[in-house]
Amino acid sequence: MIWVLLSIFLLYGIIILGFALKIKRAGTFSQTCDTATTTFTVIVPFRNEEAHLANLLESLARVNYPKDSWEIILVNDASTDNSLEVINKCISRYALTNIDVIDNVRTSASPKKDALQTAIHTSKHQWIVTTDADCTVPANWLNTLNAIILQQSPLMVIMPVAIGTTVQPSFITAYEQLDFLSLMGATAGSFYFGLPFLCNGANLAYDKEAFTAVQGFSNNNHIASGDDHFLLEKFQEKFKKRISYLRSPDAIISTQPQKQWKKFIAQRTRWAAKSSAYTFWFSKLMGILVLGVNLLSVVGVFYYAFAKAETQSIIIMGLFIKLVVDVILIASEASFYNRKRYLKWYPVVMVCYPFISTYIALRSLTTGYQWKGRNYKK
Numbered sequence: 001m002i003w004v005l006l007s008i009f010l011l012y013g014i015i016i017l018g019f020a021l022k023i024k025r026a027g028t029f030s031q032t033c034d035t036a037t038t039t040f041t042v043i044v045p046f047r048n049e050e051a052h053l054a055n056l057l058e059s060l061a062r063v064n065y066p067k068d069s070w071e072i073i074l075v076n077d078a079s080t081d082n083s084l085e086v087i088n089k090c091i092s093r094y095a096l097t098n099i100d101v102i103d104n105v106r107t108s109a110s111p112k113k114d115a116l117q118t119a120i121h122t123s124k125h126q127w128i129v130t131t132d133a134d135c136t137v138p139a140n141w142l143n144t145l146n147a148i149i150l151q152q153s154p155l156m157v158i159m160p161v162a163i164g165t166t167v168q169p170s171f172i173t174a175y176e177q178l179d180f181l182s183l184m185g186a187t188a189g190s191f192y193f194g195l196p197f198l199c200n201g202a203n204l205a206y207d208k209e210a211f212t213a214v215q216g217f218s219n220n221n222h223i224a225s226g227d228d229h230f231l232l233e234k235f236q237e238k239f240k241k242r243i244s245y246l247r248s249p250d251a252i253i254s255t256q257p258q259k260q261w262k263k264f265i266a267q268r269t270r271w272a273a274k275s276s277a278y279t280f281w282f283s284k285l286m287g288i289l290v291l292g293v294n295l296l297s298v299v300g301v302f303y304y305a306f307a308k309a310e311t312q313s314i315i316i317m318g319l320f321i322k323l324v325v326d327v328i329l330i331a332s333e334a335s336f337y338n339r340k341r342y343l344k345w346y347p348v349v350m351v352c353y354p355f356i357s358t359y360i361a362l363r364s365l366t367t368g369y370q371w372k373g374r375n376y377k378k
Contacts, residue, residue, distance in 0.1 A: 002314050005296055009318035012293045015286075016325040019189020020332050026192045028336070029248040033147040039125035040070040040142055040205075045104070045115035047077040047372045049133035052256065053086045059136040061094035064143055071124055072099040075115035077372070108221035111374070112201075116227055117217060120208065129205040130227075131253060135161075140250040145205055154244035155210040156235045158191060159203040160184060160252045162337045166259075174345035175352070176257050176264060181333040181342075182326065189329070190282070191245040196236060197283040201228035203253040206235070214238050224376045226274040233280045252337065265360060270371055272364035291361050293322055297354035323350055 042060070046053065060072060074087060087101055102122065104115045120128055129145070131137060148157060163180045166173045187198040214234035220226060235243055258264040275287045300315040307315065327346055334340045368377040 002311055006314050006318050008289070008292055008296065009321045012289055013321040013325045015289070016186075016189075016329050018193060019185055020325070020329045022192035023185065023188050023247075023329075023332055026188075026247065029144070029148055029246055029251075031147045031151055032143065033150055036066045036069045036143075036146060038069075038127055038146045038149050040065075040127045040129050040145070041119070041123035041125040041208075042070060042072045042129045042131065043075065043116055043119040043123070044072065044131055044133055045075045045077055045112050045119075046079065046083055046133035047111070048079050048081045048083060050079075050082045050086050052134040053083055054090055055136050056131075056133055057087065057090035057094065057096065059138075061090075061096060062139050063137060063141055064139045065141075065146070067098045069125075070098060070142060072096070073119040073123065074099065074101045075104050075119050076101060077104040077111050077115050108217075110217070110221045110224050110227070111372070112225070113217040113221045113227045120211065120216075123208065126208060127205055128208050128211060130201050130203075132202045132255060134256040135202050136164075136254050138250055138252060141253070144248050144250040145246060148244055148246050148248075152244045153242070155239045155242040156206040156232070157204070157244045157246050158187065158196065158199040158232070159205065159246045160188075160248075160337070161200045161202045162252050162254050162339070163257050164254045165339070166257060169342065169345070171345070171348070172259065172261055172264065173257055174342050175349050175356070177339055177342040178330055178346060178349050179353070181330045181337065181339060184337070185329040185333045186286070188245060188247060188333075190286075191243070195282040196232065196243055196245070197280055197286060199228045199232045202255050203251070204228055204231075206231070210235065210239060210242075220277065223274050223277055224371060225270050226277070229274065229283075230277070233278070233283065236280055247336070249336075265363070266369050266371070268360045269364045269367070269369045270376075272361055273369060273376075275364070291358070294354040294357045294361070297322060298358050301354075326350060 044056065076084065090096065091099060102118065104111065105118045106114050108114055116130060145157060161184065163177050183198065190197050217227060220230040258267055278284050278287060297319060300319060304312055304315050331343060334343055368375060
């Protein structure tokens with residue numbers, strides 16, 4: 001039995017190491033295009049985001065793309081703060097002429113999917129690009145996206161997201177950075193493996209006609225989150241060869257760190273809660289494998305003191321495999337995202353990671369979560 005458990009760590013190690021090697025071989029996308037051929041609708045759902053909208057809109061005002069080739073649609077999801085006042089001030093300050101603010105039309109149990117669907121119905125352009133209100137975008141974001149669309153003719157483009165840095169790193173900010181780097185590594189690595197199973201709605205683009213062809217968010221709009229993951233699964237099924245990954249520093253969007261454990265755990269619980277509805281076999285495999293490795297790591301630590309010498313050796317081997325392949329993948333992503341300074345936290349973070357990750361996974365199976373001031377039951 002103990003050798004079967006070790007084989008789980010070996011399978012995990014092979015896959016994660018494979019991700020890292022594929023990423024290294026792929027390199028980065030560096031093509032440019034002088035002609036703004038593709039037209040974009042950037043959609044930003046928001047609810048009570050007065051603290052973040054000014055930064056987002058300032059970054060959008062700096063986007064280097066012809067104003068007549070893209071538009072911004074902000075979707076107000078029943079905000080009760082001063083979000084609208086902040087938006088109006090920014091529109092005036094930055095002379096944003098290609099922006100519209102609309103109200104969310106609720107039709108399902110998922111406010112965000114409703115917001116996206118509402119905006120897509122009124123959008124003018126060929127490509128939909130989604131981001132979040134607590135993000136900032138780079139100046140060449142749409143230029144780089146246009147270049148890969150013209151070069152590769154995809155129908156969906158997965159793009160990178162980074163957690164914003166803090167002046168004084170703490171354990172929680174370091175934990176969140178390293179955890180997110182591992183997710184971004186799995187996102188890129190699985191794509192280059194030919195089995196994309198992760199993406200982030202904070203930086204995702206897709207063709208509007210293709211969105212309609214896969215019936216949008218139908219069949220999963222009873223689940224509050226997952227506007228990104230379930231859409232990827234649909235594109236994976238119908239347009240498998242038409243998905244691209246834009247690995248370019250000019251495409252990296254920055255999102256706000258959580259900073260508090262309560263908010264971090266609530267966010268990760270929300271992300272994990274949708275895993276039971278995955279349909280893509282590789283998504284299911286990775287979900288089970290990651291949970292299994294983390295759970296076995298926790299059990300192994302406690303069981304070590306009572307185990308026989310042979311079993312202790314196997315426990316050490318399993319933990320060693322996990323620690324080594326994880327650091328290889330995370331270090332690769334830390335270099336790409338310019339987050340190397342957080343690697344010094346890796347030893348302490350990785351000791352705690354299996355315990356925190358297992359807690360969040362089990363919590364997502366048994367309890368609900370709060371999101372944007374709303375409670376969602378399991």
